[in-house]
Structures are given as C-alpha cells and as structure tokens.
Amino acid sequence: MKKPYVYVGMILLAVVAGGFVWQSRQQSAVAIEDLQSAIVARGDMLVAVSATGRVRPAEQANLSFATGGRVAEVLVDVGDTVEQHDVLARLDNQRLRLEVERAKADLAAAEAQLARLKAGVRAEEIDAVGANLRAAEAQLAGSAAERDQVAGGARASQIAAVEAEVAAALTQQKKAQDWYDTTLTCVTIRVSKGERVELPDGEVIIAPEDMEHEICPLLGMPEEQARHRLAAANAALEAARERLKEVEAGAGDSQLRAAQASVDAAAARRDAARAQLDQLLEGPTEGQTAAAEARVDQARGSLAQAELAVEHALLKAPFGATVAAVQVSAGGQASAGVPAIALVDVSNYHVNVAVDEMEVGRLMPGQAVHMRFDAIPETVVPGTVRRIAASSGLEGGVVTYNVRIDLEPTDAPIRADMTANATIIVEELRDVLKIPTWAVRFDRNTGEYYVHRRVGDQVERASIEVGARFEGAAEVVDGLSEGDEVVRVPETSPFGLGGG
Numbered sequence: 001m002k003k004p005y006v007y008v009g010m011i012l013l014a015v016v017a018g019g020f021v022w023q024s025r026q027q028s029a030v031a032i033e034d035l036q037s038a039i040v041a042r043g044d045m046l047v048a049v050s051a052t053g054r055v056r057p058a059e060q061a062n063l064s065f066a067t068g069g070r071v072a073e074v075l076v077d078v079g080d081t082v083e084q085h086d087v088l089a090r091l092d093n094q095r096l097r098l099e100v101e102r103a104k105a106d107l108a109a110a111e112a113q114l115a116r117l118k119a120g121v122r123a124e125e126i127d128a129v130g131a132n133l134r135a136a137e138a139q140l141a142g143s144a145a146e147r148d149q150v151a152g153g154a155r156a157s158q159i160a161a162v163e164a165e166v167a168a169a170l171t172q173q174k175k176a177q178d179w180y181d182t183t184l185t186c187v188t189i190r191v192s193k194g195e196r197v198e199l200p201d202g203e204v205i206i207a208p209e210d211m212e213h214e215i216c217p218l219l220g221m222p223e224e225q226a227r228h229r230l231a232a233a234n235a236a237l238e239a240a241r242e243r244l245k246e247v248e249a250g251a252g253d254s255q256l257r258a259a260q261a262s263v264d265a266a267a268a269r270r271d272a273a274r275a276q277l278d279q280l281l282e283g284p285t286e287g288q289t290a291a292a293e294a295r296v297d298q299a300r301g302s303l304a305q306a307e308l309a310v311e312h313a314l315l316k317a318p319f320g321a322t323v324a325a326v327q328v329s330a331g332g333q334a335s336a337g338v339p340a341i342a343l344v345d346v347s348n349y350h351v352n353v354a355v356d357e358m359e360v361g362r363l364m365p366g367q368a369v370h371m372r373f374d375a376i377p378e379t380v381v382p383g384t385v386r387r388i389a390a391s392s393g394l395e396g397g398v399v400t401y402n403v404r405i406d407l408e409p410t411d412a413p414i415r416a417d418m419t420a421n422a423t424i425i426v427e428e429l430r431d432v433l434k435i436p437t438w439a440v441r442f443d444r445n446t447g448e449y450y451v452h453r454r455v456g457d458q459v460e461r462a463s464i465e466v467g468a469r470f471e472g473a474a475e476v477v478d479g480l481s482e483g484d485e486v487v488r489v490p491e492t493s494p495f496g497l498g499g500g
Contacts, residue, residue, distance in 0.1 A: 035487040037454065038436050040480045045434055047427035047468040048370075049362060051403065053353035055373070055418040057346050059319050062339035065091060066312035071328050076341065078326055082317045088341050089328060093313035099306040107299035114292040117284040126281070133273035140266035147259035162244045169237040176233035321345040344416065349407045350386070351420045354393065354400035362426045363388055369405050370423040379412045385424060429468060433476040439486040440466060440474050451480070452489040459487060 069091040076088050191207040284292075325342035328334050351371065355363060369383035389402040405422055407414070439451050453462045464479030480486070 037487040040484040045429050046470045048470050049359045049424045051353035051355050051422050053351045055349050057344050057416050058348045059345040061343050063341045064337050065334050068336045071332050071334050076323045080323045083320045086317045089315040091313040096310045103303035103306040110295040110299040129277045136270040136273045140270045143262040143266040147263050150259045162247045166240040169240040173233040173237045176230040180230045351405045353403050353422050354395050355403050357399040360401045368425040372421045374419040381410045382408045434473045437474045451486045454485045
C-alpha cells in the first residue's frame, strides 16, 4: 500500500528538481546575454609611448647688461613686439665713445708710422737730418774751442779788456770819493765860459761866462747818497780787480770740467744726428718693421675692445619676441649680470618630456606625437619628436631621458607652462587582431593573460598572448581567432569563471 505513495513522492521530487534545473538554465542564458561583449576583429592600431611635460615657448631669455652703469634710456614696454638686434635699452656710454675715438686716433698714428717705414725715406727727411748733423758738428767745434781756450789760459786781449774794466772802475771810484768829500765842505770853483760843470746833485750845466761858483752840500740827503755811491764804486773796483786776477791766473779745475762736459754733450748730439742719418739712408730694419706692425695690431685690438665696451652698453634682442618684463628704468643703475628685460617668443611652442629608459629606445626624431593639455582636454595638437637627450637624468628614482617635442602651429589657446600629455607614435600596426583592453585579465598566480570567451550559451576562460596596447585597444598575438566573442565577467558570477 505504501509503494504508490513512494512513487508519487519520487515523481514530485523529480518534477521539482527538473523545474529547478530548467529555471537555472533560463537564468544563465539571460545573464550571458546581458554581459558586455566584443567581437575579436582585425584592424589597424598604433604603438605609442606616453609621457608628461610642460609647454615651453620657442625661445625665452632674461637679458642683462655685460657691464654696470647708469641707464640712459629704456626703449620698450611690457607687451611690445621686437625684432632680432633691436636695441631695448642703453647705458650712458659717453666716456666709452671717447675711448673709441682715442683708440681710432692711436690706430691711425700707428698705421701712418708703418706706412712711412714701408714707403722708404723721402729726400726732405734726409736733408732735415743732414742739417741737424751739420749743426751738431758746428756746436761741437765751438764747444771744443772754448774748452781749449779755457785750458790754454787767457789771451792778451782778454787781459787787456779786464784791465780796462779795472781802470774804468778806478775812475768811477775816484769820482765817487770826490763827490763824497765835496758833500762835507763848501768849495769855490772857477769856471771858464763854455765849460761843462757837474753840480753836486748830478746836473750838468754850460758856464755862460767866466765865473766862480761855490758848491756846498745840498739840503736833504746828499751825504748819504754820496756814501752809497762811494760804497758801490769801491765794490765794483774790487770785483774788476778779482776778475783780472782770475784771467791772469788762468782757468781752474771746475771751469775745465764744465768746458769738457759741454764738449761731451755736443759730441753726443753729433753722434745721435749721425746715427739718425745713417738709419734713414739704410732704411728700416726687420725689427723696426715688426715693431711698427705690432703697434698697429695692438692699436686695432684696443679699438676693438673699446668698440665692444660701447656694444656692451646696449641691450639688444637676440631674437624676435615679445617683451615679458622690464626691470630697469631711465636714470637708474643697472648691475652687470642682473636681469633687466625678459623676452619670450610665442610664435611656436615645444614640450620637454621625460621618457623612461625602458621605452626611450623605441623613440627616434621625426616620430609623430599627439599632444593633449589638462587645461584644454578637448584639444589635440599634432607634434613631432625633435631630439632625444644623449645623457640621462633621475626622476623619482627612475632613469629617464629628456625628449623635445615640437608642436605644430595651432589656433588652440596654448600658454607657456601648461601641463601637456604626449602620446608618441612608435609604430602603426596593420591588420592585427584587436580586443578592448577591458576584456584582458591577468592571473597573478600563473602570470598569464586571459579573457572570458562565449561559446554558444557557455562562457569559458581562454589564455592569450597580448601585444601592443593603445587608446583602449589591445593586440592579441595568440589565443583568439577573428570572430570570437569576449565578454566582461564580474569577479563573482553564476558561472564560477571569475579571474584570479
């Protein structure tokens, strides 16, 4: 009696179990269809290296004077556009210009002297030096004659002349004595008509007739005057007598030495004039020509140095640019080496990025670059790798190499110092299998890449070999075929296929 119930129970249990399995299969089918999926397809893709840097203008410079001084003039303002070699500011260079003129004059003189040496001697120069020589010889002869005369003693004519001086002095002394004596008493003198009479006061008269005249001391200072006159006459007489003694005794040693010195000096002048004439007749030596040429070179160097100093007093634009800052003013002082005017050339931009040593070997000049900017994320500007540094640097403990990327001209509102993200195109792959990067999983236990592949109404795990990746796509080197479908499976799924 119990078997029918058992059979019924077994049947009911089977029906319930079958219904559960059917329901699970229905739920699995719905879940697979709802998964994100992608078809493995062939296509082109890029291989790229990414790096970050900052936007730099074509050129920028902080200009400073090479020498300090007072600023005479500032010719630009912030925002002005200048061309290469434009003068931006200048120092007071009046003294420097005078140095240039003096250096020019020195150079002209040195060149003229060299030209005279190379041109040879002119006849008038020889005549002039010959005349100097003849004059020096005549002077030497005269000095020698004077020396001989001093050495041979005084001649009779000289003695006679000095004796005459003594006699004249004696006469004057007697007159002075008489004059002095007459100042002491009155005397009567007889004068004939027409005779000249010298009065005590020195006046001379012609007597109009025979007469007697009494002469007495004059009022005032006749005696004092007579005394002085007598003293002077005595001194003159004594001096004349001493000269006579010297002439009669002949020249002393000091006179002989002085006479010989005069001869020696005249001989030296004669020899110098003769040497100058000989030099003119022989022409310049190689040493003289070389010395003259050296003076010309030195003068040219001094002129160049003076002109350079004037040039250093000018602050010029090294390239066409926009004035970014002006830090000097007219009348103020500028110091050598201190920034005075800043320039920036924004006609084009470039970006310097640091590339990891593991990837820099894939780069070369000329490669295309896609540039994006944090400040304007919707903008992509093309660029080109211009150069790659030969030496490395260290950034965050990683060895990197500086890579310069030139940006192509653009209307995008790019500014200096913007953060820029570079994608450097290393290679363009043609006709490769591609899948989205979201489908690629990595098993940390086995170290393998894999995907979830749908086969019919089932999902299975498939190991793959991954190649290049770029902008959300990954190259499949092995493990999948064109047309395969890959799906994104959550970590916990009803299929028990979650990745490691």
